[in-house]
Amino acid sequence: MILPPETLGPEAAYQAALDQGRFFIQQCADCRRAVFYPRTICPHCSGRILKWIEPSGRGTVYSVTTVRRKPEHGGDYNVSLIDLSEGVRMMSSVRGISPHEVQIGMSVRAEIVTNNGSGLVVFKPADQTS
C-alpha cells in the first residue's frame, strides 16, 4: 500500500496521496477515533500519533446545497457534507446526478477525480458505482 509520505506534514501528505489516486484519512493511535481533515494532533484527545487509514469510501449525505451559477459559467453545482462510515465528516460534491436530485440521507461512494491538476475526492450515488 502506498502511504502518504512521512516527510511531509499531514495536509501536504494527504494531497500527495490524492494526486497518486489514493484517499486516506487518519486514525488516532491513542483514542482510536477517525480524524478528518488531516492534522498533526488529534482534535479529540490531542494524541500525537495519527495513522493513515484507507476509508471504505462509503458515506451518507449529511447536508446539501445547490450553488446557483449561470449556465455560461458552468451552471448549478452541488456542495454537500458527507459523513463517512468511519465517523468523520467532509465537505465534498456529489456528482453523476443533477445537483437538484441530491438528497440528505442518500448513500454515496467516494471517487477520486482530477481537479485543476490535483486529486480531489468527490462522491457518486452508491447505486451508480460497482
Added chain:
Amino acid sequence: MSDIRLRGSTAIAGVGLAGCGEAPGFSEIEILALAARAAVEDAGLSFSDIDGLCTANLSAAMWPLNVVEYLGIRPSFIEGTNIGGSAFVAHLQPAMLALTAGICNAVLVCYGSTQRTAAFGRKERTAARNLLDPAPFDAPYEPFNPPSGYALIAARHMHEFGTTRRHLAEVAVAARRWAQLNPDAFARSPLTIEDVLGARMVSDPFTVHDCCLVTDGAGAFVMMRSDAAKDRPQQPVYVLGHGTAAWHRTASGMNDLTVTPARDSGQRAYAMAGLQPADIDLLQLYDAFTINPILFLEDLGFCAKGEGGPFVEGGTIGPGGRLPVNTNGGGLSCVQPNMYGVFAMIEAVLQLRGICGARQVSGATTALVNGNGGNAASSQSTAILGTSAAL
C-alpha cells in the same frame, strides 16, 4: 462560567452611526471615524477621554493601528480580536474586564466598511481573503460562502425538524416590516412571503431575500464603568450579562448543524445577568441569513430546538408581534456592511433609551443582542443589556 460581579458594572454611554447604506467616494476608515466621533460626542466626551479601543476589520490584520493613528488617540487598552461579525459584541467582555480592572476609563468600540461602493469591494476582498486564509479542505468544492455554509445549516434544519422555506421567508418579511418603520433602513419597499419564495435562488434553500444586504456603514459605541456613565448626558444602558462561544470555523467542522455556540454564549450571559428568556423585552439577533434568527431563538431558549420555524409563523417577531426581533430591520433590511454586530448593539441601546419613534418597543427595559460570526454560525456572542430599572 460567568462572574456575576461584572453584572451591571459597565454601561454604554454613547453610540454613533455614519455612512449607512451607501457612502460613495468614502473609505472605510473615513466613515468609521465619523461614527466614532458621533459616539464620543453622544457620550459627552472628547477623544482625549478615550483610553481604550476595540475594533476589527476583515482585511487589515493590524487594524487597531490604522484606527489609533487616524483618530489621533493613544489608548492604554487595545483589543483587535476578529471572530467575524460577532466581534463587536464579543469585544464587550475584554472591555468590561479592562474597565473594571482600572486599565482604562472609556472604551471606544468601532467598525466601518464600504464594501458596497468601494472599487475594491466585497467581491475582490473575499477573493483576496480566500488566498491569504484558505479553508484548504473545503475550497476545492467552491462553496459560495458565506451563503453556502448557512444554506447547509438550513437544509439540515429543514430535514430534521420540518422547517420550511416559508418559515425562512417569515424572518425576511418581519425584518422588512420593521425596516418600513425605520426611516434610516436601506431596504424599505414592500416584501411578501411570495416575493421571498419567488426570488432568484443563491444557494438552496436561500433566495436573494434570505441573504442579508450588502451595504456600506459604520457604527461605534463608548463603554464606561457604570458609576462614570451615570454622569454622562445620555441615559446609561447597562451590561447585565455577557458570554462568548466559538466551536468551529467551517460548516464541515460543525458537529451538529442545527445547534450553534449561542447555546453556550446565551447560558453564560443569562447566568451573569440572573435573567431568563421570559425577562427579555426585545432581541437583536444577527440575521446574516433567515435561518439565523430561527437558530438563535432556539439556542437562546425562546422556543425548543426545532420549533423556531413554527415560532416565527404569523408575524411573531415582526412589528406588533409578541417578541420584537431586529427592530431596525436587521441585516436583512436595515444595514449590513459585512460585519453587523456593532449595529445590533446600537439598535438595542437606542431602544432602551426609548427614542426609536415608530419602531419603539414600548416600555422596554431589557434587550438581548446575539452576534454571529464566521461562515457557519462559527462564533456567537450574547449580551444582555438593561436600563437602570433592570439593574
